[in-house]
Amino acid sequence: MTQPSIVTIRTPCLLLDEGKMQRNIDRMAERARSLGVGLRPHLKTCKSIEIADRVVTRRKGPATVSTLAEAEEFAASGFNDLLYAVGIAPQKLDRVTAIRASGCDLAIILDSLEQAEAVAAASRASDDPIPVLIEIDSDGHRAGLRPDDAQLVGIGKALDQGGAKLRGVMTHAGGSYDAAGADRHAEWAERERDAAVAAAERLREAGLPCPVVSVGSTPTAMGARDLTGVTELRAGVYVFQDLVMAGIGVCTLDEIAISVLATVIGARPDRGQVFVDAGWMALSRDRGTRNQDVDQGYGLVCRVDGRPFDDLIIAGANQEHGVIEVRPGSDALMPDLPIGTRVRILPNHACATAAQHAEYRVLDGGTSVVETWPRFGGW
Amino acid sequence: MTQPSIVTIRTPCLLLDEGKMQRNIDRMAERARSLGVGLRPHLKTCKSIEIADRVVTRRKGPATVSTLAEAEEFAASGFNDLLYAVGIAPQKLDRVTAIRASGCDLAIILDSLEQAEAVAAASRASDDPIPVLIEIDSDGHRAGLRPDDAQLVGIGKALDQGGAKLRGVMTHAGGSYDAAGADRHAEWAERERDAAVAAAERLREAGLPCPVVSVGSTPTAMGARDLTGVTELRAGVYVFQDLVMAGIGVCTLDEIAISVLATVIGARPDRGQVFVDAGWMALSRDRGTRNQDVDQGYGLVCRVDGRPFDDLIIAGANQEHGVIEVRPGSDALMPDLPIGTRVRILPNHACATAAQHAEYRVLDGGTSVVETWPRFGGW
Incomplete structure (x- = not known):
């Protein structure tokens, strides 16, 4: 298989x-x-x-x-x-x-x-x-x-x-x-x-x-x-690790071990926006980088292989919509992200983002899912 | 029984x-x-x-x-x-x-x-x-x-x-x-x-x-x-309904049908704080009232029977700690809330708060739990 x-x-x-x-x-x-x-x-x-x-x-x-x-x-x-x-x-x-x-x-x-x-x-x-x-x-x-x-x-x-x-x-x-x-x-x-x-x-x-x-x-x-x-x-x-920790110099972006996988479901080029199917339900409402030097919105957007795009963040989030935009003030360009494209989103706060999910899809370092590990919650 | x-x-x-x-x-x-x-x-x-x-x-x-x-x-x-x-x-x-x-x-x-x-x-x-x-x-x-x-x-x-x-x-x-x-x-x-x-x-x-x-x-x-x-x-x-809806006049506080039940676990009277066991894991990170006329913090604190205290909010939240304070600018007094006291917290955003829980504890209008209904999540 x-x-x-x-x-x-x-x-x-x-x-x-x-x-x-x-x-x-x-x-x-x-x-x-x-x-x-x-x-x-x-x-x-x-x-x-x-x-x-x-x-x-x-x-x-x-x-x-x-x-x-x-x-x-x-x-x-x-x-x-x-x-x-x-x-x-x-x-x-x-x-x-x-x-x-x-x-x-x-x-x-x-x-x-x-x-x-x-x-x-x-x-x-x-x-x-x-x-x-x-x-x-x-x-x-x-x-x-x-x-x-x-x-x-x-x-x-x-x-x-x-x-x-x-x-x-x-x-x-x-x-x-x-x-x-x-x-x-x-x-x-x-x-x-x-x-x-x-x-x-x-x-x-x-x-x-x-x-x-x-x-x-x-x-x-x-x-x-x-x-x-x-x-x-x-x-x-x-x-x-997570973006908050990276923002205070505790880790590098490359050391962040979890991310949210999302799919592009729409775009409004006239507003410089691309929409993905990861909203705050998948990312959490945590805005822990809001007061850091670099505000990462609801998360930093990466290619499916994990390499971050330049200055591309989840600028806004509804329940099941994440809104990708270029970070305010950056002159980076919105990459081409057609419907169906997969992206990975690095989380502000690992505890909060992981808590929105019932399981971990475990990667071998590449793009294959080698195991699925359950998470529990509650009190 | x-x-x-x-x-x-x-x-x-x-x-x-x-x-x-x-x-x-x-x-x-x-x-x-x-x-x-x-x-x-x-x-x-x-x-x-x-x-x-x-x-x-x-x-x-x-x-x-x-x-x-x-x-x-x-x-x-x-x-x-x-x-x-x-x-x-x-x-x-x-x-x-x-x-x-x-x-x-x-x-x-x-x-x-x-x-x-x-x-x-x-x-x-x-x-x-x-x-x-x-x-x-x-x-x-x-x-x-x-x-x-x-x-x-x-x-x-x-x-x-x-x-x-x-x-x-x-x-x-x-x-x-x-x-x-x-x-x-x-x-x-x-x-x-x-x-x-x-x-x-x-x-x-x-x-x-x-x-x-x-x-x-x-x-x-x-x-x-x-x-x-x-x-x-x-x-x-x-x-x-929820506090965001109440804040824009869509409902009254008394019409909000869900709340988070919490227990007092500590206090710092020198800082005007009481701690409860409902942090953002139970309340969500939603701060939907932040930009409304009345900022409700992470939620409005009520007595165990549901009646709100005057100007008492969850001013801060960590994963499993909620920090009760009197709303800034209010001259209301912190009520007596000894260790073990039960309070109810009205949520900013019902969708986000409910999503943090695996079940509803259903009340008969009083304080008896008459049923427990499961919730599901995931995608």
Whole structure:
């Protein structure tokens, strides 16, 4: 049987270049090794067992998830060391306990006494000390306690003495996504390290255990120069990379491993527009490059073999229509794209675009689809 | 067995108030009746058999779809009169023919001679004249031929004489979404009518058949005052309504039938923020109210019973975090929302938010979940 080709398969669909992905995975694994820390990849980007098995370098070993549905799926496939890295709600503790009872060492995060007391109570009720990392705010961008917060030690004690298992601290400098260049990413990495290590030291000074000091995001993981005191690195989007990461210098365009395959369905030459069958349903509504130096619209348009056209972007998107235009201000010419032409669109934000699809069409590096891997979603 | 309650079910999830939906459906059906035209509801918003069965007033009768996957799903459940309202690519004609062969009268749209010739060839090859509406551009916002386009009659002839079935013309004034107020929507409706009827007359003058003259969008369907010459109305978002529609005066907040149920997972009182477990994965990245008079962020926050809080919005969103803040410029106070509190979030854009979910949790008007209806996606 001949393999299906991206010249003939149904569109729109999500393509994955497995070779590029593997090189991204290897690069980050080497980073963690050279920095002397563990790697706990974030699986929220891929939501795929097949990809997780390649990303998690130690078989079924440490990984991060963003929903309990991911924890349940990965635990069911044998993953035995997971961190659910979104602040816990007390109503979710029954599912946490059930996942743990299935044999997966699932840890959770929190940043309030209220949550700590609920987790301690659930630990006692289930006779299973739930492992907890206290979330630390290293950049003022979202949740977490500042490392000098007066409540930090009290929360640690409520966990440790209440029957839960205080495992450590974690932080994520989401603000690093808005910073461009390796030097800035190194500064943000140092900020993460600073905050997490300071919080860990306060807990230890109070006589509390803090074996884990967990930091990370793709930009800070790529930029970090010294992680003394840190035990593990978390990152997710590096597996695929995307235009936002390229825009801040974390990767090159050629390293982006996913794209959306689309077909030309119309044109308005009088307005300099070509229409494709990938709208925001296939690309997502993410406009993450809007405030970057180069606004990529809803994505950068490439030839079917993956080579980008000059300054050709998805300038607008409706539900099932993408509008190709030459980037404003460019003197590039609209290429000839007759009805039925196939193009590939690089995504702004890999997590958001991949989430619009139920499967990956896996390429061998050329244009043959060698495998199809399912994705899951939900909560 | 007691019914599950939105106070206890898993979050985030998509709630549907069936009573509100039914009133929206009835209102539009009455509009079409009073205007003397047929109604061909767009099912791209709901993507649900259970909802389609309620929306399509004539059982399994006329409806519109945005993907061939929708056409296949609805045809498989017995729908027998569908319009695929996105310009056709020649590669998709084998699926069109297969759906038609299954007993569903599926029609397609196009706006170029290239497409018309491909459809005529496929019609001859399958010995099944594929019905076609020529897409007309009534507002310069996307695809379609201007009604006076020199190619219009040639395309009609290529279809009619080539073995396809020229069924008529269609237009969609997407620009109406940016216009506020019933008078403006009436003007846009007149623009749709004008363009579609003018194109139909040109075809008829050339001796070509044009039984169908199809127009619509939710704002123009709600605003239309006279549809002389039009045979059918298409609209989709009216079934649920949303904040974008409320912002342009098409509905009230109280008529919005879907919302995202979320749980409070943290707070930063020093920054005036409360965090919930509905981020952009549950809400979508749609920021459709950004340029309206009232920017609703990623959604308007309501109490668990559905009553909106004053000026409380999802001001920011990460993948699994929504950030509640008081709207900038408002002097409303942040209500007390302790960890574990349930809130409901009204969506900017019903099509985009619903697409982030695999099912509807259907409410009886109160807080009991009486049914769960699956949604499908894909292409």
